[in-house]
Amino acid sequence: MKGRAFTVARALFTLAIALAVGFVVIVLTEEEPLEATSAFFLSVFTNTFYFGNLLSASIPLIFTGLAASIAFSSSSFNLGLEGQVYLGALTGTYIGVRMGGTSPLIVVPVILLSGFLSGALVAGISGLLKGFRGVNELISSLLLSNGIVLVVDYIIEGPFNDRPSGLAASTSLGKEVILPRILEPSSLHSGLFLALITAVLLWAFMFRSRPGYDFRVTGKSSIFAYYGGINVKAVYFWSMFLSGGLAAVGGTVDVLGVHGRVLRGFSGGYGWNGIAVALIARNHPLGVIPAALFFAYLESGAQIASFEAGLTPEISRIVQSVVFYLVTAEAVLSFMKGGRKVD
Amino acid sequence: MVSRLEEIFLSVRNVQKTYRSNGVRALDGVSLDTYAGEVNVLLGENAAGKTTLMKIIAGIERADDGEMFMKGRNYSPANPVDAIRAGVGLVSQKLRVIPQLTVGENLLLGMDLSGFERKKGRKTIEEAVHRFGLGIELPVRVEDLSIAQRQKVEILRVLIRSPELIVFDEPTAVLPDNDREELMNIIARLKEGGKTVVFITHKLQEAYRIADRISIMAKGKITGTFLKGEVTERSLRTLVAGEDLAASGFSGRKTTATGEVLRVESLDVEGRYRNLIAVKNVSFVSRAGEILVITGISGNGQEELIESLFGMRRVLSGRVYLEDTDITGWTPADLRKIGVVALIGDRDTTASCPGLSIIDNVVLNRVRDRFFLKEKPLKTWTRELLSTYGVEYSSLDDQAGTLSGGNLQKAILAREISGNPRLILLSEPTRGLDVKHAGMVHRTLLSLKQNLSIVLFTGDLDEAISIADRILIMYDGEVVIDLPNAGKIGRSMLNRYLQGAAGVEST
Numbered sequence: 043m044k045g046r047a048f049t050v051a052r053a054l055f056t057l058a059i060a061l062a063v064g065f066v067v068i069v070l071t072e073e074e075p076l077e078a079t080s081a082f083f084l085s086v087f088t089n090t091f092y093f094g095n096l097l098s099a100s101i102p103l104i105f106t107g108l109a110a111s112i113a114f115s116s117s118s119f120n121l122g123l124e125g126q127v128y129l130g131a132l133t134g135t136y137i138g139v140r141m142g143g144t145s146p147l148i149v150v151p152v153i154l155l156s157g158f159l160s161g162a163l164v165a166g167i168s169g170l171l172k173g174f175r176g177v178n179e180l181i182s183s184l185l186l187s188n189g190i191v192l193v194v195d196y197i198i199e200g201p202f203n204d205r206p207s208g209l210a211a212s213t214s215l216g217k218e219v220i221l222p223r224i225l226e227p228s229s230l231h232s233g234l235f236l237a238l239i240t241a242v243l244l245w246a247f248m249f250r251s252r253p254g255y256d257f258r259v260t261g262k263s264s265i266f267a268y269y270g271g272i273n274v275k276a277v278y279f280w281s282m283f284l285s286g287g288l289a290a291v292g293g294t295v296d297v298l299g300v301h302g303r304v305l306r307g308f309s310g311g312y313g314w315n316g317i318a319v320a321l322i323a324r325n326h327p328l329g330v331i332p333a334a335l336f337f338a339y340l341e342s343g344a345q346i347a348s349f350e351a352g353l354t355p356e357i358s359r360i361v362q363s364v365v366f367y368l369v370t371a372e373a374v375l376s377f378m379k380g381g382r383k384v385d
Numbered sequence: 386m387v388s389r390l391e392e393i394f395l396s397v398r399n400v401q402k403t404y405r406s407n408g409v410r411a412l413d414g415v416s417l418d419t420y421a422g423e424v425n426v427l428l429g430e431n432a433a434g435k436t437t438l439m440k441i442i443a444g445i446e447r448a449d450d451g452e453m454f455m456k457g458r459n460y461s462p463a464n465p466v467d468a469i470r471a472g473v474g475l476v477s478q479k480l481r482v483i484p485q486l487t488v489g490e491n492l493l494l495g496m497d498l499s500g501f502e503r504k505k506g507r508k509t510i511e512e513a514v515h516r517f518g519l520g521i522e523l524p525v526r527v528e529d530l531s532i533a534q535r536q537k538v539e540i541l542r543v544l545i546r547s548p549e550l551i552v553f554d555e556p557t558a559v560l561p562d563n564d565r566e567e568l569m570n571i572i573a574r575l576k577e578g579g580k581t582v583v584f585i586t587h588k589l590q591e592a593y594r595i596a597d598r599i600s601i602m603a604k605g606k607i608t609g610t611f612l613k614g615e616v617t618e619r620s621l622r623t624l625v626a627g628e629d630l631a632a633s634g635f636s637g638r639k640t641t642a643t644g645e646v647l648r649v650e651s652l653d654v655e656g657r658y659r660n661l662i663a664v665k666n667v668s669f670v671s672r673a674g675e676i677l678v679i680t681g682i683s684g685n686g687q688e689e690l691i692e693s694l695f696g697m698r699r700v701l702s703g704r705v706y707l708e709d710t711d712i713t714g715w716t717p718a719d720l721r722k723i724g725v726v727a728l729i730g731d732r733d734t735t736a737s738c739p740g741l742s743i744i745d746n747v748v749l750n751r752v753r754d755r756f757f758l759k760e761k762p763l764k765t766w767t768r769e770l771l772s773t774y775g776v777e778y779s780s781l782d783d784q785a786g787t788l789s790g791g792n793l794q795k796a797i798l799a800r801e802i803s804g805n806p807r808l809i810l811l812s813e814p815t816r817g818l819d820v821k822h823a824g825m826v827h828r829t830l831l832s833l834k835q836n837l838s839i840v841l842f843t844g845d846l847d848e849a850i851s852i853a854d855r856i857l858i859m860y861d862g863e864v865v866i867d868l869p870n871a872g873k874i875g876r877s878m879l880n881r882y883l884q885g886a887a888g889v890e891s892t
Contacts, residue, residue, distance in 0.1 A: 250760070252752050259741060259749075266738040269697060269729060270749040271721035 053372060060368035064361040071357050081351035082343040082361060092346060094228020098300065100338035102127070102309070104237040105292025106316025107323060107330035108244050109285045115248065115325040116257040116281035117264065118169060119180040123289040124313030125187025126161035128194040130290025131297045131304045133160035136202065138215045138298075146218045150298070153219065157294030158287040164190065165286020166279055173275030179282060187313070198304050210306035221299040231299030238331065240288070245327040257281050289313060321370055340365060394421035394581040395442065395460070395550055400451030402437055411437040413605035414451070419550065421456075424572060424582045426592045428621070429602035435585045438602075439552050442583075443475035444468035455550075474548030476556055480535050482527050488538050489523035492545060513545045517571060536564070540571065551575060552583045569595055593618045645708070646808050646838035647671040647694075652703035654686070654693040662701065663689035665862040671808070676830060676839045678853035678870075680846065682883055686862035687842045688730050691812050694840075695727040696720055697735070707808060721750065724807035728797060728814060730842075732790075736797050739786030743778055746785040747771065747796055750804045774799040775822065791822065798826065802833065809833070812842045827852050846879055858882040 061083065068082065069075040086092045106123050113120035120126075134157035141149050164186060171177035198212040221231040248254035260267040260277040268274045292312055301308055319337055323329030344358035395418075402412040411434045419425045429435050440446040442453070444462030453460045455471060462468040468475075482491050492510045493503065514521065519537045527535055536556060543551060556568060572582055572595055586592050592599060593613070600610040601624050609624060616624070648670050656663035664686045671677040681687055692698035694705060696716045705713045712720060717727070729735045737746050747767050752758055767781055774795045778788060785793060798814055814830070815823035830839055830852065843849055849856055853870040858879065866882045 250758050252756050252758060255745070255748075255752055255758060259738065259745065262740045263734065263738040265735050266741075269695075269717050269727075269735050271718040271753060273718055 053369075056368055056372035060365040063368065064365045067357065067361050067364060068353070072351075072353060074351070078347055078351040078353045082347035082353065082358070085346045085350055086339065086342045090225045091228045092342060094225035094230035096335075096338050096342040097225075097234055098228060098230040099341055100334045101231075101233050101237050101299065102292040102296045102312040103315055103319050103334035103337055104241060104330055105295065106289050106312045107319030107334050108241055108316075108327055109288035109292065110316045110320035111323060111325040111327060111330055112244060112248070112257070112288065113281055113285035114320055115261045116277055117261040118172070118278055118281045118285065120165055120168070120183050120282055120285045120289075121180050121317075122165060122168065122183030122187030122190075122286065122313075123316050124309060124311070125190035125194075126165060126286045126289035127293035127296075127309045127312050128304070129164060129190050129293070130157035130161045131293035131308065132194045132197060132202075132212070133157050133290070134294035135212050135215060135297050135304050138219055139213050142216050149219050150221075153298065154291060154294055157290050159290075161290020161293075162283045162287030165289075166283040169279035169282030172282075173278040179278070183282070183286075194304070195306055198306060204303065211301075212304040214303040215297070217302075219298065220302055221295075229300050233295040233299040236295060240291075241327050241331050244288075248327060253280065289316065292316070318366070318370065336369070337366075392421045393418045393454075394456060395419045396454040397438070397442070398452045398454070400438070400441060400448045400453065402434075402441065402446065402449050411605055412441075412448070415602075415605065415607055417600055417607050417610075419581055419583055420598060421581050422576065422579050423597040424576055424584055424595050426596035426599045427583060427585045427602055428589070428592050428599060433602045434605040435602055436554055439475060439554050439583070439585060442468070442550075443473055443552060445475075469546060469548070472549035473552065474543035474546060474550070475552045475554065476540050476543050477554050480539050482535055482538050482542075484528035485526065487524050487526050488521055488530075491527055491538055492523075492542050496545065509545060513541060517541065517544060517574070519567075519571070540568075544575075548580070550581045550583065552585070554585045556584075565591065589618060589621055593621065643672060643674045645670055646673050647840065648704075648706040649694070650704045650706075652690070652693065652705065653701040654689045655699045655701055656689060663862055664693065666703070667859075667862075667864050668703075669857055669864060669867060671838045671840050673807075673838050674835055675854035676834050676841055676852055677855050677857060678849040679840065679842045679857045679859060680844060680849045680879075680883070681859035682844065685859045687844075687859050688812065689862075690859070691727065691810050691840075691842050692729060694810055695725070695729065697729060721753065721804075724805065725810070726750070726801040726804060726806045726808075727810040728801050728812055730812040732793060732797065737785050737793060739784060741785055742782045743767075743771075743785050743788065743796065744781040747800045749800055770799050770803055771796060775825070795822065795826075802829065807837050809837065809839045810842075811839065813844070814841065815843075815845075815848060823848075846883070849879075 064082070065075075065079050068078050072078040086096050106127060109120065109123055109126070134153040137156045138149060138153045141152065165183060168177070168179040168183040168186065171182050172179040195210075199210050202212045204211050204213045221233050224230045224232060224234070246254075248258060256267065256272045256277050257280075259270065259272055260274055260281075264274050267277070289312075293309065296308065296312070297304060315337060319330055319333045322333040322336065340362045344353075344355070344362050347353040348355050348358050397415055397417040400412055400415045401410075403410045413434075415434065415438055417427075417438070427435050427438075437446060441448050442462075444465045444467050447463070460471060462471060462473070465475075483494070486494070489507070489510060493506050496506050496509070510523065514523065519541055521530075521534060521537050521541070527538060530538070540553075540556070553568075553572070569591070572584065575582055576597075584592070584595065596613050598610060598612055599616065599621065601608050601621075650668050652664055652667045653662055654664035654667075655661075667686075667690060669677070669679075679687055679690070689698055693700050696714065696719075700714050703713070704711060707723065707725065710723070712723075712725070720727075733739060744764065744767050747770065748763055751763070751766065764781055771778065776788070776792050776796045776799065778792065778796075785796070788796060794814075794816065798811075801809065801811075809830075811830075815826050827848075830841070833839065834854075841852065850870065855868065856870050856879065857867045858865050860882065
């Protein structure tokens with residue numbers, strides 16, 4: 043426990059330094075540094091609209107963060123999260139549109155399940171290729187994902203396009219399946235609870251179930267896992283399957299809660315940011331929640347500061363990057379130390 | 386016959402060495418003279434201290450006490466570089482080559498040159514290759530070479546520095562017959578060139594063939610030095626092995642063997658290196674109620690055999706049966722399901738995972754047949770198991786890598802025995818354990834054997850004799866003898882087989 047307290051203290055210390063550096067960057071570049079700083083770091087807490095948007099932005103990140111963490115802790119490197127997010131969004135929307143008119147109590151679960159399966163199956167292909175053909179899943183998932191993003195773009199601009207709107211967007215879901223909003227007028231929706239429950243379930247899976255144990259053991263040493271009677275190939279498949287499914291649900295939930303349909307580029311990097319979230323959380327499912335909130339906080343701060351205090355978007359990005367860079371470096375540092383000796 | 390200069394090149398006087406890590410007294414006052422321009426052979430059993438002595442001469446280890454003189458002048462190398470400068474070259478047992486580099490690059494690495502001297506270095510290497518005629522190609526990557534060829538690279542790397550004294554530490558252990566011949570020729574040529582050679586081996590035949598002078602080492606001391614003319618091969622054999630164990634209190638063991646559990650039929654197993662068959666046509670049977678000990682000098686196929694029996698290495702041909710089930714090539718997962726457990730030799734990468742917590746390492750078998758894992762009962766179970774085996778640890782959540790070697794060994798052993806196995810395969814189960822705990826492990830195995838079959842791999846003859854119902858000796862990938870441990874066999878006899886006596890007799 044002493045070691046854990048030390049770890050937390052160090053993480054907070056790093057955070058403080060990171061924020062201080064962010065402040066210095068703003069001071070050096072802005073005419074009214076105090077105003078810009080407070081816009082960046084504090085405004086988000088001043089009204090429910092900003093705060094609701096922050097929470098809303100964290101929802102897909104929790105899903106993709108969980109997706110990345112489960113893959114990484116099983117030493118499956120799923121780099122296809124971005125494509126899986128798009129695929130989950132498209133599949134969910136398509137099923138929802140086709141099932142229009144049925145009771146939402148049936149449609150919403152079916153949409154979520156189909157979204158999950160679409161990402162899971164695509165990522166599962168990489169898992170199978172790794173287990174049976176020795177194909178590096180890092181490459182195969184990335185390449186598949188890149189292709190998927192383009193295919194989804196084609197579908198929403200072609201066959202599944204919402205012609206009347208003139209947008210690069212798909213047909214919209216019926217209003218009845220859209221998740222209830224919280225803290226209106228912000229975009230926060232009840233998908234947040236789904237994300238939190240998923241995180242807890244995943245924690246229980248990883249630390250309180252045999253398959254989760256198999257995942258963790260294989261993640262640390264596949265030779266030891268094989269020797270110990272763990273079906274390593276099954277772990278390669280199922281960890282990719284779950285990871286892909288979770289990432290896809292991130293996309294589906296974003297559609298159900300925010301947009302009501304698939305928009306071109308709606309993700310804006312949920313998949314990639316999920317990897318960063320998992321890194322800060324050190325692949326711990328419960329750690330993903332604060333990590334995703336922190337990431338969303340920086341995103342919101344950058345946006346708010348640019349239109350409230352006129353902070354140029356570039357400076358916003360720099361501050362965001364500096365803070366993020368330091369926090370990630372700290373996470374990597376203690377991750378590496380943890381591998382050697384426990385305090 | 387031999388032109389003898391009768392000049393002492395290196396003199397070792399009363400050197401002592403105790404390893405601090407495990408308290409083993411490896412050298413107990415060794416005195417040895419090596420004569421210039423001669424081949425000095427050092428013969429002895431496993432763990433007689435031969436390698437330790439050579440490490441001290443090569444500056445890898447430091448002596449606790451005693452002195453060394455080179456050509457009459459005080460010689461006390463603080464590190465390998467000192468030894469190399471003084472003209473000592475060691476061809477060590479373990480190959481110190483980098484597989485990803487080419488032969489030429491490996492040789493250059495050993496020369497300690499600055500960038501400008503590379504060209505000169507290459508020339509030196511080419512000359513050496515030409516001179517010693519080892520038939521190795523410089524641009525080939527070492528990973529594409531057989532182990533025998535790698536050995537040659539290692540030898541060449543030592544020879545390039547033109548040392549005056551060249552120590553070969555059991556270089557033939559991994560070499561096939563024809564390559565042994567070539568090595569003998571190299572040594573003969575070195576001698577012609579006036580170099581001094583120290584050759585360590587436990588193969589009597591080859592020792593007798595190339596030696597000018599033979600020293601016998603046992604239990605950290607030199608027990609005798611002879612000129613070649615003074616001894617015969619036969620008398621050497623008695624000198625090395627000591628008296629028969631039958632005379633020294635070895636008593637047979639009543640076997641309680643019942644039904645056949647494991648049957649191995651003409652097994653061939655792939656080796657670690659390309660085109661090498663590690664286990665050749667091995668057949669044996671292991672029964673319930675008995676401990677079958679498979680022994681041999683390490684590197685004769687025992688490790689590959691246990692790995693193949695447990696699905697960790699490819700079987701090339703042959704069959705393995707557990708009772709009536711054909712289990713050839715089964716995975717560890719399937720084998721564990723039917724009650725086969727194994728302790729594989731490589732503790733840090735295969736048999737344990739240092740980066741996982743202690744509890745996660747220990748519950749491996751325990752959790753196999755369930756879905757939900759309850760933390761409390763699992764922790765209680767683990768605590769009880771570990772305390773039964775006397776494993777010392779501070780917290781179950783600590784990483785297994787924080788355990789000492791002996792404690793880790795006990796924890797792994799406890800895990801493997803904890804199920805209800807029908808067959809236990811164990812590689813060096815008492816390695817790293819002190820006498821007390823080794824005895825405990827032996828008692829546990831003896832009490833377990835009533836209901837199951839135990840196959841134990843060890844390089845320690847004393848352990849073999851004290852615990853085995855049957856002893857099987859491997860040499861060069863083959864089983865050379867399979868005998869009940871019933872009092873008729875002596876230690877010297879076993880030793881002969883360890884050293885490949887079957888081959889000696891047939892020639």
